[in-house]
Amino acid sequence: MARIRTIKPEFFTSDDICALSPLARLLYVGLWCEADREGRLVWTPGVLKRRYLPDDSCDIEALCTELTARGLIRLYGDGLACIPSFARHQQVNIREAQSKLPAPSGEPQCSSPLGREEGKEREGEGTDGTRAHPLPPDWKPDEEDLAWAASARPDLDRAFLDGESERFRNHALANRRTAHRWGPAWRIWISKAHGATERPGENRKGVLAGRSAAGENLVDRESDAQWNARLARYRPGKFWLEGDWGPRPESGRSRVPAQLLAAWRQRQEAA
DSSP states (O other): OOOOOOOOGGGGGOHHHHTSOHHHHHHHHHHHHHSOTTSEEEOOHHHHHHHHSTTOOOOHHHHHHHHHHTTSSEEETTTEEEOTTHHHHOOOOTTSOOOOSOOOTTSOOSSOOTTSOTTOOOTTBOTTSOBOEEOOTTOOOOHHHHHHHHHHOTTSOHHHHHHHHHHHHHHHHHTTOEESOHHHHHHHHHHTOOOTTSOTTOOHHHHHHHHHHTTOOHHHHSOHHHHHHHHHSOOTTSOOOHHHHOSOGGGSOOOSOHHHHHHHHHHHHHO
16 A cells, blocks of 8 residues: 655755666655555565556566665565665654564664654764765775676776776865765766767767767767667666667667667567
């Protein structure tokens, strides 16, 4: 049974949330409605897909994995789950029924005491209870971050990523930035990085507009190898940088070269 829940403005700029794909963010909000007053729910991805993403063509298992991998959802017992930060960010109606689901065995309760008022978490505390901290001088992106970059930005090679990581560190240290988790902040930085084919100081939109006016199409500007790298792991509904790569391959308005798009569709039909 779905319940009425609240959402805070800072949700949209949280490091953990910004690192999720758009549909994973929407699913996460839907799970708040699914959870009982203790933040517990029955974990049935197929049912959750029909309830909260009924008209979206997406891989529900992949979206669920995004949430569990980041600790936003914790699985336990026989087909159960809980939201660790639920009570910290929700003010439950006192008339709402008590939870009928068992608490995780051998683990702390998923919920915090309900006495804390909505929006009153301790200053500087993240959704997982950690406090924001400066970037360690020797910080580097981990294997999970690099795997994300290979999928989200296949146009950037390792040398380019190393250079951007150094710029990221210098910027964070020089500006005394703090974060609860630095991986998501690095991903946002990389997602906005200019590719190696762009000259420093060029405005990406201006360059593309000028080339378009000169008759050069965006598809021609990017190599088949780049498109193939983007399509290799892509499935409908999964991560796709529409702002950089244009509409999704399944949209009917894709910028992917026709020959490569046809080959990708054949692979999808055969899968």
